[in-house]
Amino acid sequence: MSASSRPPSALRSFIRSESAAGVVLMGAAVLAMAIANSPLAGGYHAMLLFPLGGSSLEHWVNDGLMALFFLLVGLEIKREIVDGELSTWPRRALPGLAALGGMIAPALIFVGINITSPETLRGWAIPSATDIAFALGVLSLLGSRVPVSLKVFLTALAVLDDLGAILIIAVFYTDGLDLVALLGAGLMLVIMVVLNRLHVMRLWPYLILAAGLWWFMDRSGIHPTIAGVAAALTIPVKRTPGTPEAADSPLHILEHRLQPFVAFLVLPIFGFANAGVSLGKIAPEALSGPAPLGVAAGLFFGKQIGVLACCWLAAKFGWAERPAGASWLQVYGVSLLCGVGFTMSLFIALLAFPNHPELIDAVKLGVLGGSLISALAGAAVLIAAARPQKPAPDPS
Numbered sequence: 001m002s003a004s005s006r007p008p009s010a011l012r013s014f015i016r017s018e019s020a021a022g023v024v025l026m027g028a029a030v031l032a033m034a035i036a037n038s039p040l041a042g043g044y045h046a047m048l049l050f051p052l053g054g055s056s057l058e059h060w061v062n063d064g065l066m067a068l069f070f071l072l073v074g075l076e077i078k079r080e081i082v083d084g085e086l087s088t089w090p091r092r093a094l095p096g097l098a099a100l101g102g103m104i105a106p107a108l109i110f111v112g113i114n115i116t117s118p119e120t121l122r123g124w125a126i127p128s129a130t131d132i133a134f135a136l137g138v139l140s141l142l143g144s145r146v147p148v149s150l151k152v153f154l155t156a157l158a159v160l161d162d163l164g165a166i167l168i169i170a171v172f173y174t175d176g177l178d179l180v181a182l183l184g185a186g187l188m189l190v191i192m193v194v195l196n197r198l199h200v201m202r203l204w205p206y207l208i209l210a211a212g213l214w215w216f217m218d219r220s221g222i223h224p225t226i227a228g229v230a231a232a233l234t235i236p237v238k239r240t241p242g243t244p245e246a247a248d249s250p251l252h253i254l255e256h257r258l259q260p261f262v263a264f265l266v267l268p269i270f271g272f273a274n275a276g277v278s279l280g281k282i283a284p285e286a287l288s289g290p291a292p293l294g295v296a297a298g299l300f301f302g303k304q305i306g307v308l309a310c311c312w313l314a315a316k317f318g319w320a321e322r323p324a325g326a327s328w329l330q331v332y333g334v335s336l337l338c339g340v341g342f343t344m345s346l347f348i349a350l351l352a353f354p355n356h357p358e359l360i361d362a363v364k365l366g367v368l369g370g371s372l373i374s375a376l377a378g379a380a381v382l383i384a385a386a387r388p389q390k391p392a393p394d395p396s
Contacts, residue, residue, distance in 0.1 A: 021263035022137020028268035029275035029342070029368070036276030044276055061273045062350060065266045067214055067228040069343075072262045073162045074232025075255045082237050085156040094320035095156035097310040102157070102338050103128040103164050105306030106298030113294035120291040123352040123363060125172065127298025127370065129165040129344030132158035133267060135337045138375050145386035146330065149323035154334050157307070165344050170226050173351040177221040185216035185227070192234035199236065203250050206235055223351065267343060274346045275368070277361045291359060292366030295345070299370030300377075303339035308332055333381035339374025341367060 035044045048058040080086040086095070106127035114120045132155075139146055139154060192209050200206075210231035218224040238249035286292070311331055314320040322331060345367045353359045 022133045025267050025271050028271040032272045032276035036278045063224050067225045069262050069266050070225040070228030071232050072258045074229035077163050078233055080159050094314055097314050098307045099157050099160035101306035101310030102303050106302030109302040110294035110298040114290040117290045125168045126345050126348050127295045129341050130158050130161045130338045131340050131342040134340040134342050138379055142382055147325040150326045150334055153323045166229050174222045181216045181220035185220055188213040196234050196236050201250055277364050282361055286362045292362045295366035296370035299339040299341050300373050304335040307335035307338050329385040333378050336374050336378030340371045342371050
């Protein structure tokens with residue numbers, strides 16, 4: 001199969017589909033905010049607490065449906081490493097360093113603002129995540145004014161950013177491990193790896209085992225959404241050395257079947273279930289507290305500082321090259337877009353403060369505020385960078 005006939009990844013398909021998924025997600029968040037601050041607020045919150053299968057509807061959304069989102073993220077991570085923009089170390093260098101800086105700087109800013117508030121320090125990772133759907137959605141709205149190389153760079157950066165967020169969740173937001181359930185999860189994963197090694201190309205055995213993996217994870221103390229990523233890494237890729245992934249590759253098939261379901265159903269449901277903040281129930285002083293301020297400042301200032309600084313250092317010391325055809329002002333605009341942290345930031349907030357609903361609501365507003373400012377500023381910089389430069393006046 002030639003490079004030109006390579007089946008497109010879900011993220012590349014998303015880029016070409018403009019900003020549809022981001023617009024739907026944004027609409028769901030706005031609708032949730034409107035309902036939560038209307039006479040329907042009581043019904044909205046009662047719906048989220050509705051008992052279902054021994055738990056609440058909110059639990060099934062955040063821990064069940066979001067496992068499918070993490071499964072898609074895991075598939076994309078594997079795809080890009082095996083056969084995409086992260087397949088070689090030179091390709092990984094720039095987005096990898098940018099993603100690292102874009103996670104460290106926001107965390108440091110959050111810690112700096114919350115250093116005298118030990119009860120909120122647990123939220124240090126909230127501003128470290130980038131929302132790939134929103135960020136790529138804003139970038140896609142700008143069309144041809146943004147070089148393709150920048151879209152590829154943001155895609156690779158966001159994939160690595162998601163990988164970092166997944167590792168953070170697994171390491172820092174796991175409490176009270178159940179060793180028996182953990183052994184069950186390990187057994188499911190080992191069987192999936194064995195199937196991969198035996199070149200089993202049918203999807204259904206992996207999906208059945210993935211459901212079992214999620215069930216054990218849910219009881220082990222490790223957040224069950226991690227099961228989605230772990231399962232994704234065992235899905236086989238059908239290819240021969242030196243050639244692109246085949247169109248009938250199990251990973252390719254599952255990725256493309258999941259992508260529209262996740263983009264247009266799972267993420268909007270998650271946004272609707274978690275963006276509904278009742279402003280009247282939040283004390284004004286809570287909004288100016290260290291946690292929401294740390295999140296907003298981390299997303300807006302931390303992301304742009306960390307991403308841009310690492311890109312500049314990588315170029316200066318010859319570790320990597322700037323995206324082809326992109327100016328530094330355009331790289332700065334993309335760095336600002338990395339401050340859009342909606343989905344993953346909200347998800348980490350729920351894990352950081354599970355027993356503090358008022359604090360979660362205040363932090364959600366910090367996420368929404370920081371993300372909105374980052375999106376608007378990034379778009380403005382990229383639009384300004386795309387304008388043709390006026391010729392210098394003739395000195396004669």
